[in-house]
Amino acid sequence: MACLFRRAHVVTCAGPPDDPLGVIADGALLTDGDRVAWVGPGADAHAAAGALGLVVDDQVDLGGRLLTPGLVDCHTHAVFAGDRAHEFALRAAGASYQAIAAAGGGIVATTGPTRAASIAQLTALTLARLERARGFGTTTIEVKTGYDLTVAGELRLLDVIAAAAAATPIAVVPTLLCHLVPAERRADRDAYVRALCEALVPQARGRATSVDVYCDDGAFTLAxxxxxxVAARAAGLAVRAHVGQFADLGGAELVAELGGLSIDHVEQIGPAGIAAAAAAGTVAVMLPGACVQLRLPVPPVAALRAAGVPMAIATDLNPGSSLTENLPLQMWLATTHYAMTVAEAWLGVTRHAARALGLADRGVLAPGARADLCAWDAAHPAEVPYHYGAQRPSLVAIAGQRVELAPVA
Ligand SMILES: [Zn+2]
Known part of the structure; x- marks a missing residue:
């Protein structure tokens, strides 16, 4: 089953360092089943199909629209019950995240409703969030556990992620998150951490692809x-960490030392952490929605760029600091508030986000990549972050299957 997407302004996100978006004006793209078979100038499309032995049995005329890789949201906490709107109101009135957490709010305020919800309820809540994400162009999404905080409960949340993944066309990447030490275990936190290492992490093998730890003030220490x-690596799982949202504990250096995939937040990261991430090829995941909402300082984007650290951008979808499935809106925040370029914003939600998940077959439009595509009613890559809050793709294809097509205006 081959499909030709023609009359497209193709943003491959697969270009060289001096032209990373690799835009092909008047371009075309051929899919073969769930893969991209060819991308290039529109005038060459039929000859390319012939050379590849493809019979084009479907065509989409994009009328000059932007065609990009499907978006990759590489950092979400999409499994939770309840809401924390009252905390949003308290912060709007001036309360800090830490003060709210000290008063019994924060992550633990989501733990109760999440523990009380059934697997079916949590799966339905998660699927509704994945559907909203798809409407904004997300075709691959990372989903973390982290709101139960017991060994059995965190495994149950991995079951929820698996159930949601089986019921959505979006590709779901499951992560086990060690979020913080629950109040009832603070008196014996060493035993709690041992249980995570010896009981929880080994049982996540085959159910999660990576383990994430919240390494920050109020969460887990560096040790x-x-x-x-280390337990995660021993179990054959990839590693990543939330680092430097509030304080630089040295988490970036640790993740780099362990060959980890990503360091996330990085509002607080020093030259040593940046150098370590650059040397290890670890991706820095920007979460500007949470940064703005908590009124935190901006990460050192210029230093990360100068060091050559790949930068991704994600929603951090969670009930406390960033309740959104809107990845294009994060591109606006990244370009306006973080002073990232439009090209960096696009790579941040495509190629670099895929790299943060260890996925080499997506985030670019190139032969062999998964045929995850978005078409946008836009003629230039800047238009997507520019029209912030309103931009949604008019067409989404996931693994070659078109899942949404609005009428052409
Ligand atoms: Zn997070």
Whole structure:
């Protein structure tokens, strides 16, 4: 089953360093089943199909629209019950995230409703969020556990992620998140961390692809993070960490030392952490929605860029600091608030986000890549972040299957 997408302004996100978006004006793209078979100038499309032995049995005329890779949201906490709208109101009135957490709010305020919800309820809530994400162009999404905080409960949340993944066309990447030490275990936190390392992490093998640790003030210490991530590596799982949202504990250096995939947040990261990430090829995941909402300082984007650290951008979808499935809106925040370029914003939600998940077959439009595509009613890549809050793709294809097509205006 071959499909020709023609009259497209193709943003391959697969270009060289001096032209990373690799835009092909008047371009075309051929899919063969769930893969991209060819991308190039529109005038060459039929000859390319012939050379590849493809019979084009479907065509989509994009009328000059932008055609991009499907978006990759590489950092979400999409499995939870309840809401924390009252905390949003408290912060709007001036309360800090830490003050709210100290008063019993924050992550633990989501733990109760999440533990009380059934697998079916949590799956339905998660699927509704994935559907909204798809409407904004997300075709691959990372989903973390982290709101139960018990060994059995965190495994149950991995079951929820698997159930949601089986019921959506979006590709779901499951992550086990060690989020913080629950109040009832703070008196014996060493035993709690041991249980995570010896009971939880080994059982996540085959059910999660990576282990994430929240390494920050109020969450896990650097030594605890090391113990959990070393256990993850021993279990054959990839590693990543939330680092430097509030304080630089040295988490970036640790993740780089362990060959980890990503360091996420990085509002607080020093020259040593940046150098370590650059040397290891670890992706820095920007979460500007949470940064703005918590009124945190901006990450050192210029230093990360100068060091050559790949930068991704994600929603951080969660009930406390960033309740959104809108990845294009994060591109606007990244370009306006973080001073990232439009090209960096696009790579941040495509090629670099895929790299943060260890996925080499997506985030670019190139032969052999998964045929995850978005078409946008836009003629230039800048238009997507520019029209912030309103931009949605008019067409989404996931693994070659078109899942949404609005009428052409
Ligand atoms: Zn997070």
């Amino acid at each position: 605890e993070t090391r113990a959990i991530l």
